[in-house]
Amino acid sequence: MNIALGQVEANFEKAESLIAKAGNLKSDLVILPELWTTGYDLENAMSYADELHAGSFARLSALAEEYRIAIYGSVLERANGAAMNCAALHAADGRLSGTYRKIHLFRLFDEHLWLGEGESPTALDLSWGMTGLSICYDLRFPELFRRYAVKDQAKLILLCAEWPLARVEHWRALLKARAIENQCYIVATNACGETGGTAFGGHSMVIDPWGQVLIEGGEDEELLTAEIDLDEVNRVRMKIPVFEDRRPDAYL
Numbered sequence: 135m136n137i138a139l140g141q142v143e144a145n146f147e148k149a150e151s152l153i154a155k156a157g158n159l160k161s162d163l164v165i166l167p168e169l170w171t172t173g174y175d176l177e178n179a180m181s182y183a184d185e186l187h188a189g190s191f192a193r194l195s196a197l198a199e200e201y202r203i204a205i206y207g208s209v210l211e212r213a214n215g216a217a218m219n220c221a222a223l224h225a226a227d228g229r230l231s232g233t234y235r236k237i238h239l240f241r242l243f244d245e246h247l248w249l250g251e252g253e254s255p256t257a258l259d260l261s262w263g264m265t266g267l268s269i270c271y272d273l274r275f276p277e278l279f280r281r282y283a284v285k286d287q288a289k290l291i292l293l294c295a296e297w298p299l300a301r302v303e304h305w306r307a308l309l310k311a312r313a314i315e316n317q318c319y320i321v322a323t324n325a326c327g328e329t330g331g332t333a334f335g336g337h338s339m340v341i342d343p344w345g346q347v348l349i350e351g352g353e354d355e356e357l358l359t360a361e362i363d364l365d366e367v368n369r370v371r372m373k374i375p376v377f378e379d380r381r382p383d384a385y386l
Contacts (some may be wrong), residue, residue, distance in 0.1 A: 166207030
């Protein structure tokens with residue numbers, strides 16, 4: 135999705151058209167990019183931020199219910215007097231299944247100056263299985279993904295991002311690595327096009343537990359659709375029992 139900086143209504147209109155298409159395809163889940171309602175207009179973050187169940191969160195709930203599809207993506211949340219980069223997952227009935235507040239703030243975009251830090255991972259036991267939630271810069275911290283795979287036994291990890299085009303090869307390599315080393319599906323949606331003077335990389339993708347890319351976008355706005363078999367996670371983990379061979383006593 136090409137995000138219009140600070141133009142909430144225009145971004146909602148665009149997102150709804152994509153959500154409607156996904157709903158018409160009978161998809162179970164649609165993933166939007168990071169901060170898709172505003173982009174990185176962080177100096178004005180508090181003016182956009184909404185409390186849970188209000189504003190953008192309420193509108194997402196209504197869209198999920200209308201199109202009968204679960205929706206994941208991050209928007210600005212107002213909590214404890216701060217603006218948080220908050221990824222919310224709404225179920226297909228509109229219910230808020232859970233939220234994840236970005237733990238790792240990206241200094242290159244001054245997130246640490248304008249946003250509050252998230253304090254804990256979020257793994258959800260959803261209808262399709264255990265699912266870990268993450269946002270953009272988290273991708274560079276394998277500890278978070280390993281926690282989801284080992285402690286939470288997640289079969290699927292979702293990531294929404296605004297990852298720059300200048301480092302898109304990092305994006306592609308790290309997504310594959312996270313899938314391979316944790317033997318799980320990674321579903322990652324990135325922004326594309328230019329927003330606020332930064333070109334974003336696109337290349338949203340779905341990767342299976344073997345590290346095979348099931349589908350990958352380009353640098354233009356589009357809706358990508360893939361079907362996954364979460365039982366494949368069990369098969370891969372049995373074939374190569376990486377987690378059973380871990381030696382945390384030796385390297386922690």
